[in-house]
Amino acid sequence: MKSGSETGTNSQSDPPARRAAYRLIGPFERGGMGELFLAETRDDATGKATPVVLKRLHHDLLDDEKYATMFRTEVDIMSRLDHPNVVRVIDEPVVDGTAYLAMEYVRGKNAQQTVLRATEFGRRIPPEIVLTILIEVLRGLDYVHDVRDAE
Numbered sequence: 001m002k003s004g005s006e007t008g009t010n011s012q013s014d015p016p017a018r019r020a021a022y023r024l025i026g027p028f029e030r031g032g033m034g035e036l037f038l039a040e041t042r043d044d045a046t047g048k049a050t051p052v053v054l055k056r057l058h059h060d061l062l063d064d065e066k067y068a069t070m071f072r073t074e075v076d077i078m079s080r081l082d083h084p085n086v087v088r089v090i091d092e093p094v095v096d097g098t099a100y101l102a103m104e105y106v107r108g109k110n111a112q113q114t115v116l117r118a119t120e121f122g123r124r125i126p127p128e129i130v131l132t133i134l135i136e137v138l139r140g141l142d143y144v145h146d147v148r149d150a151e
């Protein structure tokens with residue numbers, strides 16, 4: 001996929017006029033088994049563009065059933081989570097035959113970026129800020145570990 005390419009519509013059973021179309025902006029991050037892309041979706045009624053993050057398996061893992069199963073499990077679990085400290089799932093689009101997970105885009109710097117920036121300036125992050133961040137992360141983790149489904 002190239003930056004700025006149209007990524008298609010979701011696989012949901014919404015009427016065609018209400019399906020979300022995603023426009024890929026570019027690669028965002030690369031993890032152990034997945035890739036994140038910054039994208040945007042437009043509201044059909046208002047024309048307003050909203051940034052989102054699209055996640056998919058690494059291209060070389062798309063045909064590996066073990067990883068495909070792990071990705072589907074992640075999509076299923078993430079779709080059920082609803083907590084202010086956990087990124088929200090917006091959609092589960094299939095684009096050009098590839099399954100994605102569309103998630104809200106959270107503006108700002110992550111913890112690693114914040115620490116690196118402070119280090120660049122020879123500064124320490126105040127302990128009360130570090131504790132606040134850790135408490136919020138732990139609240140999100142506590143929620144995720146306590147979530148149960150009907151089974």
